[in-house]
Amino acid sequence: MNLPIREQSGVLIVEVGGRIDHSIAEEFxxxxxxxxxxxxxxxAPVLLDFSGVIYISSxxxxxxxxxxxxxxxxxxxxxxxxxxxxxxxxxxxxxFNLIVPCYASVDAACKVLGK
Amino acid sequence: MSxxxxxxxxxxxxxRGRLFPVVLLAIAxxxxxNIERTPxxxxxxxxxxxxxxxxxxxxxxxxxxxxxIDSQSxxxxxxxxxxxxxxxxLLTRIQAGEPLAVGLDFVFAERDQHAPELIARRLPxxxxxxxxxxxxDAVLAEVVGRAPTTLAVVGLSRELPxxxxxxxxLPAVTMDPAATTALPHFASALASRPELxxxxxxxxxxxxxxxxxxxxxxxxxLRRVPTLAFIHDQPYLSLPLExxxxxxxxxxxxxxxxxxxxxxxxxxDYHLPTQANGExxxxxxxxxxxxxxxxxxxxxxxxxxxxxxxxFVIVGFNSIGLQDRVISPLGDSLPGVDIHAQVIExxxxxxxxxxxxxxxxxxxxxxxxxxxxxxxxxxxxxxxYAVFTFAGLSLSLVSSGYLAFLAGRWLFDGPSxxxxxxxxxMALLGSTLIAADARRREAERQLxxxxxxxxxxxxxxxxxxKIQMGLLPDPEKCFAGEARFAIGAVLEPARAVGGDYYxxxxxxxxxxxxxxxxVSGKGVPASLFMAISKTxxxxxxxxxxxxxxxxxxxxxxxxxxxxxxxxxxxxIAILDVESGTxxxxxxxxxxxxxxxxxxxLRIDTDTIAGPPLCALGDYPYIAGRCTLSxxxxxxxxxxxxxxxxxxxxxxxxxxxxxxxxxxxxxSPSQQCALIRDAVRRFEAGAAPADDLxxxxxxxxxxxxxx
Numbered sequence: 001m002n003l004p005i006r007e008q009s010g011v012l013i014v015e016v017g018g019r020i021d022h023s024i025a026e027e028f029x030x031x032x033x034x035x036x037x038x039x040x041x042x043x044a045p046v047l048l049d050f051s052g053v054i055y056i057s058s059x060x061x062x063x064x065x066x067x068x069x070x071x072x073x074x075x076x077x078x079x080x081x082x083x084x085x086x087x088x089x090x091x092x093x094x095x096f097n098l099i100v101p102c103y104a105s106v107d108a109a110c111k112v113l114g115k
Numbered sequence: 116m117s118x119x120x121x122x123x124x125x126x127x128x129x130x131r132g133r134l135f136p137v138v139l140l141a142i143a144x145x146x147x148x149n150i151e152r153t154p155x156x157x158x159x160x161x162x163x164x165x166x167x168x169x170x171x172x173x174x175x176x177x178x179x180x181x182x183x184i185d186s187q188s189x190x191x192x193x194x195x196x197x198x199x200x201x202x203x204x205l206l207t208r209i210q211a212g213e214p215l216a217v218g219l220d221f222v223f224a225e226r227d228q229h230a231p232e233l234i235a236r237r238l239p240x241x242x243x244x245x246x247x248x249x250x251x252d253a254v255l256a257e258v259v260g261r262a263p264t265t266l267a268v269v270g271l272s273r274e275l276p277x278x279x280x281x282x283x284x285l286p287a288v289t290m291d292p293a294a295t296t297a298l299p300h301f302a303s304a305l306a307s308r309p310e311l312x313x314x315x316x317x318x319x320x321x322x323x324x325x326x327x328x329x330x331x332x333x334x335x336x337l338r339r340v341p342t343l344a345f346i347h348d349q350p351y352l353s354l355p356l357e358x359x360x361x362x363x364x365x366x367x368x369x370x371x372x373x374x375x376x377x378x379x380x381x382x383x384d385y386h387l388p389t390q391a392n393g394e395x396x397x398x399x400x401x402x403x404x405x406x407x408x409x410x411x412x413x414x415x416x417x418x419x420x421x422x423x424x425x426x427f428v429i430v431g432f433n434s435i436g437l438q439d440r441v442i443s444p445l446g447d448s449l450p451g452v453d454i455h456a457q458v459i460e461x462x463x464x465x466x467x468x469x470x471x472x473x474x475x476x477x478x479x480x481x482x483x484x485x486x487x488x489x490x491x492x493x494x495x496x497x498x499x500y501a502v503f504t505f506a507g508l509s510l511s512l513v514s515s516g517y518l519a520f521l522a523g524r525w526l527f528d529g530p531s532x533x534x535x536x537x538x539x540x541m542a543l544l545g546s547t548l549i550a551a552d553a554r555r556r557e558a559e560r561q562l563x564x565x566x567x568x569x570x571x572x573x574x575x576x577x578x579x580x581k582i583q584m585g586l587l588p589d590p591e592k593c594f595a596g597e598a599r600f601a602i603g604a605v606l607e608p609a610r611a612v613g614g615d616y617y618x619x620x621x622x623x624x625x626x627x628x629x630x631x632x633x634v635s636g637k638g639v640p641a642s643l644f645m646a647i648s649k650t651x652x653x654x655x656x657x658x659x660x661x662x663x664x665x666x667x668x669x670x671x672x673x674x675x676x677x678x679x680x681x682x683x684x685x686x687i688a689i690l691d692v693e694s695g696t697x698x699x700x701x702x703x704x705x706x707x708x709x710x711x712x713x714x715x716l717r718i719d720t721d722t723i724a725g726p727p728l729c730a731l732g733d734y735p736y737i738a739g740r741c742t743l744s745x746x747x748x749x750x751x752x753x754x755x756x757x758x759x760x761x762x763x764x765x766x767x768x769x770x771x772x773x774x775x776x777x778x779x780x781x782s783p784s785q786q787c788a789l790i791r792d793a794v795r796r797f798e799a800g801a802a803p804a805d806d807l808x809x810x811x812x813x814x815x816x817x818x819x820x821x
Contacts, residue, residue, distance in 0.1 A: 021804070022804070025636075057754075057758075057805075058754070059636050059637065061682075062680065065682060065730055069680070093703065093704070094684055094703035094704075094727055095702075095703050095724050096730070098730075098734070099730050
């Protein structure tokens with residue numbers, strides 16, 4: 001799984017796209033691993049740009065939950081931005097915005113997270 | 116043994132399967148270079164004979180007449196050797212027809228036994244009777260001297276008793292000394308008596324070189340005859356060529372020579388191609404008896420003298436008893452004298468088989484080209500096409516041999532090349548097949564192991580599915596005879612087992628607990644977690660009076676042992692079946708639908724919903740409350756319904772709402788089945804990705820009896 005990375009206002013922005021379901025969950029976990037390893041206190045916050053994600057299943061949510069837990073344990077900052085309507089609906093139903101901070105757009109997130 | 120085969124296979128496959136074929140090709144080239152020393156030489160000679168049989172030389176006119184000493188002649192005139200005055204009479208008859216040249220295919224080496232003084236020696240006292248009788252040798256010599264006559268000479272490799280040198284060598288032949296060494300050289304010869312030699316105009320040798328006389332059980336086939344030989348270092352032509360030279364007036368003979376030796380011989384205007392050693396590869400014509408005359412008939416004057424006019428006449432043996440026969444490449448058994456006739460015809464037609472010194476080079480090039488072509492092509496092709504390639508190559512080599520012969524009497528050996536290329540091809544094909552076999556075995560092994568793996572996983576999933584299904588209550592059995600409400604439920608696991616569950620049980624006589632849940636992820640861990648969630652949910656809901664506190668407790672208990680970080684979305688509700696009051700907690704689950712008359716409503720979870728169980732581990736859930744009306748139908752579902760896809764679109768909550776709205780008024784179990792069927796129809800055969808779970812609860816209102 002290819003995750004293009006860019007930096008904006010001191011925030012590490014990771015572009016995620018496509019369907020995040022059971023079949024890709026493991027790959028998604030592995031792709032996030034190196035980013036999360038550096039997501040700790042004093043390091044750049046990690047922001048997933050979800051504008052390209054068209055669907056997320058419970059397996060995908062589980063990956064986000066674990067990523068969030070790891071970031072929290074390392075006192076790092078981990079968030080998601082720019083959810084598409086369908087994904088937003090899933091987040092709303094599952095209340096995942098209580099687990100991972102969600103922002104309307106990348107810019108909005110950078111304003112909060114960036115320095 | 117297996118080590119030997121492994122070694123052979125390794126050898127065959129060395130250098131990507133090309134090293135061994137290259138070695139074989141090199142060996143094949145070596146064999147072709149020394150083909151005379153291999154059994155292939157017989158194959159080659161046989162093939163050249165086959166060309167001749169396919170197209171023998173056409174014999175259109177008959178420039179030669181053979182006067183044969185045949186069985187009839189021996190009966191009429193007695194045993195051979197005849198008295199020479201009889202031979203002289205025969206010669207006189209022939210000369211009367213004024214032939215172009217006459218050749219005598221025998222050697223008169225000794226004196227005639229009928230010479231008067233020899234008889235006198237055997238019969239003492241008869242000398243006076245015999246005195247005055249003519250000497251037969253002298254008579255023959257006198258007749259021989261009358262017209263151009265060529266005598267036969269036999270070249271000998273060593274001095275024998277009675278050997279005699281011939282007297283009439285060719286006028287000086289200009290030849291490269293190096294080229295002459297390849298020609299036959301005879302140290303000695305057997306020639307006719309000096310008075311005959313002196314009378315005759317010329318002499319020609321009658322040696323021939325039949326093939327493989329020594330190595331063959333059968334008699335050798337005569338394919339080649341020498342044209343020019345040296346006897347006592349003097350050049351001589353063969354008898355038939357010498358006859359032609361005499362007929363042309365006895366001019367010079369020119370030798371056509373190149374760097375590799377002799378290439379041809381020219382007599383007057385007639386040219387014949389030869390081998391480097393001066394041998395002529397005769398193109399044989401079919402044998403014929405037309406030009407054979409019996410010596411007895413000629414002596415008896417049966418034929419008019421004109422029959423010999425403007426012809427070459429050879430006198431020779433044509434009798435089984437005299438045993439001078441050869442086998443031609445056409446398979447004919449011919450009297451030796453016939454060869455002379457064929458040589459004269461060939462010279463006059465200027466035709467001979469052609470196998471110049473560069474022909475073996477052409478064959479070598481063809482072999483190497485064909486071999487390298489195979490080495491390049493066969494490993495890259497499928498075995499079927501590789502076989503076609505070799506078959507095509509062999510066919511074109513063999514047929515080009517035939518075409519070369521038909522086009523210009525060229526002798527090109529196609530079959531030997533095919534035979535030499537066969538081992539190269541077989542080695543290539545062998546290594547290709549071994550590689551293909553190894554690939555096939557590897558593929559089979561992988562297929563087998565993936566099948567085993569699939570079977571193992573399927574077994575696990577099957578077990579997980581059984582656990583999952585075994586835990587689910589059957590609402591129809593549980594609430595048989597219940598009039599206040601009715602429940603229907605369906606759970607259809609997907610192929611990759613998920614972790615859906617539902618539950619329904621009475622907390623006491625008045626309170627009904629219903630629950631639906633979906634464990635994140637799939638497979639065995641999810642289904643086991645589902646089992647724990649369901650059991651724990653049931654236990655703790657019974658223990659607590661407050662639903663929200665119960666759910667809070669469930670989450671804490673579940674999170675205690677959750678190494679895989681699974682979580683569960685769930686909707687748990689308690690219905691007071693008397694009053695219709697519904698208390699509920701939503702943990703990240705889809706809000707259930709409510710069918711009230713013709714309206715489809717959603718249970719309001721917006722304000723009270725929390726995250727899935729175990730997502731945070733210690734979330735303080737809040738319970739919501741609403742009141743059902745009698746006849747209300749509550750619909751709990753998982754994303755196996757709302758997110759069922761047909762490959763593009765999702766089923767969605769709107770379709771579910773529409774489906775609910777149109778449900779007929781029968782039992783919740785039947786209604787569940789109808790909704791399930793609608794979802795499956797929408798999927799249109801696409802394999803479901805997730806478990807499909809539905810729970811329908813219809814509240815009929817309080818019992819009228821109370």
